[in-house]
Amino acid sequence: MRKPAFLRIAAASAVCLALLAFASVGRCQSLTLKNLVVDNQAGSIMVRFGVGVDGVQGIVQSLESGATLGLRCQARLVQEHFWYNAKISSTDFVSLVRWDALTKEYVLELPGREQPLQDKDIQELFNKAWDQLTLDLGSWSALQRGDSYSLRLEIRLSRSDIPAWLRYSLFFWSWDVIQPTTYRLDFTY
Numbered sequence: 008m009r010k011p012a013f014l015r016i017a018a019a020s021a022v023c024l025a026l027l028a029f030a031s032v033g034r035c036q037s038l039t040l041k042n043l044v045v046d047n048q049a050g051s052i053m054v055r056f057g058v059g060v061d062g063v064q065g066i067v068q069s070l071e072s073g074a075t076l077g078l079r080c081q082a083r084l085v086q087e088h089f090w091y092n093a094k095i096s097s098t099d100f101v102s103l104v105r106w107d108a109l110t111k112e113y114v115l116e117l118p119g120r121e122q123p124l125q126d127k128d129i130q131e132l133f134n135k136a137w138d139q140l141t142l143d144l145g146s147w148s149a150l151q152r153g154d155s156y157s158l159r160l161e162i163r164l165s166r167s168d169i170p171a172w173l174r175y176s177l178f179f180w181s182w183d184v185i186q187p188t189t190y191r192l193d194f195t196y
Contacts, residue, residue, distance in 0.1 A: 036060070036061065036062035036063070036064070036065050036066070036184075036185045037060075037061045037062065037185060037186070037188070038058055038059070038060060038061075038162050038163075038164060038185055038187075038188045039058070039059040039060075039061060039188075040056055040057070040058065040059075040160070040162065040188070040190050041056060041057030041058070041059055041138070042055070042056060042057055043055075043056045043158075043160065043190060043192055044056065045158055045192060045194065047147045050146060050147050050148070051143050051144075051145065051146060051147060052084065052096070052143070052144040052145055052146070052147050052149070052150070053141055053142070053143060053144070054082050054141070054142040054144060054158065054160070055139070055140070055141050056140055056160070057137060057138045057139055057140060058078065058080070058133075058137040058138075058140065058162055059133075059134075059137075059138075060130070060133045060137075060164070060185070063129050063130055063133075065184060065185075066129065066164070066184055066185075067129060069166070069184055070104065070105060070106040070113065070129075071106050071108075073106070074105075074166050075103055075104070075105045075166070075167050076103070076104050076105070076164055076165065076166060076167060076184055077101050077102065077103050077104075077164070077165060077166075077167035078100075078101070078102045078104070078137065078162070078163075078164050079099065079100070079101050079161075079162070079163050079164075079165065080099070080100040080101075080140065080142065080160065080161070080162050081097070081098075081099050081100075081160070081161045082097060082098050082099075082100075082142045082144060082158065082159070082160050083096075083097040083158070083159045083160075084096050084097070084144050084156060084157070084158050084159075085156065085157050085159070086151075086154055086155070086156055087154075087155045087156065087157050087193070092157070095144070095145070095149050095150070095156070096144045096145040096149065097144070098142050098143065098144055100118060100140065100142055101118065101167075102115060102116060102117050102118065102136065102137065103115070103116045103167060104116075104129075104132075107125070110125070111127065112125045112126060112127050113125065113126055113127070113129045113132050115132050115133075115136045117136055124136050150196045151196070152196055153195070153196070154195070154196060155193065155194070155195050156193070156194055156195070156196060157191060157192070157193050157194075158191070158192040158193075158194070159189065159190070159191050160189070160190045160191075160192075161187055161188070161189045161190075162187065162188045162189075162190075163185070163187035163188070164184050164185045165184060166184065
């Protein structure tokens with residue numbers, strides 16, 4: 008028995024509207040960079056910056072459904088040449104956030120800090136934890152006067168509770184809750 012044409016059109020329209028609604032939720036969320044600075048602190052190349060999160064509805068839904076999310080910041084310093092770029096140093100920073108259903112609070116772990124931060128308001132928690140971050144990129148003596156350098160910083164918020172076997176077998180699937188953001192700072196020392 009054939010279904011009437013208007014039922015097929017209605018079903019297709021409903022699927023399209025659902026996909027558009029799902030896509031629009033992801034578009035209103037973003038990671039923003041605050042005050043990217045590279046400087047010399049006690050002989051080390053230090054990168055100082057802050058991360059802002061705009062639109063937390065999708066994050067709240069993911070966390071309250073049991074996901075653990077990780078903010079990953081990857082910094083890479085390269086020396087620029089005409090035909091190639093030489094890597095000077097790189098580092099990673101990972102901060103985990105989860106929902107504690109017992110206390111009804113969001114829990115955020117920062118590397119190097121023993122006690123996690125907790126708050127009922129996720130936006131306030133993000134502001135407290137990620138407003139001032141610092142990454143150490145090694146010794147300042149690795150830089151040579153008069154040379155050009157480029158700092159590349161990638162920031163992503165993704166699910167960190169996905170097993171490695173699943174992450175690698177579904178390599179084409181994105182586990183990002185918010186699209187990654189990449190920044191570049193060119194400078195001459």
